[in-house]
Amino acid sequence: MYPGTRTPPVALTIAGSDSGGGAGIQADLKAFAANGAYGTSAITAVTAQNTKGVLAIDLMSPLSLYAQIDAVTSDFFVRGSKTGMLGSIELLEIVADFARRGTLPKLIVDPVMIATSGDILSPQSIVSGYREFLLPYAYVVTPNIPEAELLSEIEITNQSEMVRAAQLIHRFGPKYVYIKGGHLEGDESIDIFFDGQNVSNLRTNRIATPNTHGTGCTFSAALAAQIACGQPIDQAIRNAKIYTTKAIMGGSSWALGSGAGPLDHFLWSHPDQF
Numbered sequence: 001m002y003p004g005t006r007t008p009p010v011a012l013t014i015a016g017s018d019s020g021g022g023a024g025i026q027a028d029l030k031a032f033a034a035n036g037a038y039g040t041s042a043i044t045a046v047t048a049q050n051t052k053g054v055l056a057i058d059l060m061s062p063l064s065l066y067a068q069i070d071a072v073t074s075d076f077f078v079r080g081s082k083t084g085m086l087g088s089i090e091l092l093e094i095v096a097d098f099a100r101r102g103t104l105p106k107l108i109v110d111p112v113m114i115a116t117s118g119d120i121l122s123p124q125s126i127v128s129g130y131r132e133f134l135l136p137y138a139y140v141v142t143p144n145i146p147e148a149e150l151l152s153e154i155e156i157t158n159q160s161e162m163v164r165a166a167q168l169i170h171r172f173g174p175k176y177v178y179i180k181g182g183h184l185e186g187d188e189s190i191d192i193f194f195d196g197q198n199v200s201n202l203r204t205n206r207i208a209t210p211n212t213h214g215t216g217c218t219f220s221a222a223l224a225a226q227i228a229c230g231q232p233i234d235q236a237i238r239n240a241k242i243y244t245t246k247a248i249m250g251g252s253s254w255a256l257g258s259g260a261g262p263l264d265h266f267l268w269s270h271p272d273q274f
């Protein structure tokens, strides 16, 4: 948690709005705050969404996205940044342009393509855009299993295939690859971290709950905030994984909406641990 007396570090999220508040910009800003960073945002798309699915998507114009990122980065000292839903190759290229110019430090790329509900958030053609334009400037790329399959072009059914995919994705240029294992089956939820040489895994017991809407957004935002706060990468990934697990646990018995509910971002269910 941020100690409170000094100016907080600034984090920026470039992502879509989720009207249900569980994923996207809304999850990111909550995770930033809970992890001690002052949150700023650039909105790529406005989605009409709830716990059951995505009902409508309205993409922002490239000019609007450019102006939002420019407004934030020309005034604030951004210490950590992340991307979520980008929605189109045109919007991805705007972000890549800022990244290429070094304006998005320690950029976490969460290559959001399909929502938990199965709804498509970015066309599949965006995969080549990630590979070619954005991953070369990523500090960490954080795909889930289906996204890692698309980026690596291999099928992933177990941990050794996760490692192989991480190695293949690393070739596109990110400094680190973190594959989230929430979509694999088993008693544990195991993520893989590849630093270009060594592989480590981060494991927690799998929490039995339907409320997993926004887990990936929450993890990548927590990671961006941890990095903005100055944590070295090894500590930042551990803190983000622990925070996300607590947030899933906290929201596991909540009944917000009738579908996949959101997480307990401020750990209200664990007052003693926060």
Ligand SMILES: Nc1ncnc2c1ncn2[C@@H]1O[C@H](COP(=O)(O)OP(=O)(O)OP(=O)(O)O)[C@@H](O)[C@H]1O
Residues within 6 Å of the ligand: 023, 114, 115, 116, 143, 144, 145, 180, 181, 182, 183, 189, 190, 191, 204, 205, 206, 207, 208, 209, 212, 213, 214, 215, 216, 217, 218, 219, 241, 244, 245, 248
């Ligand atoms: N049921 C669960 N119990 C414990 N940890 C989980 C569970 N589901 C996901 N996680 C963890 O949450 C993080 C996000 O993983 P996940 O694979 O769900 O990402 P994602 O698919 O991008 O999320 P999203 O639901 O936002 O699309 C990872 O650290 C993963 O291990």
Ligand SMILES: Cc1ncc(COP(=O)(O)O)c(N)n1
Residues within 6 Å of the ligand: 015, 016, 017, 018, 023, 024, 025, 047, 049, 084, 085, 112, 114, 115, 116, 117, 121, 212, 213, 214, 215, 216, 217
């Ligand atoms: C705007 C936006 N961004 C990201 C997600 C992914 O989150 P999830 O896979 O949990 O639905 C989403 N549903 N909506």
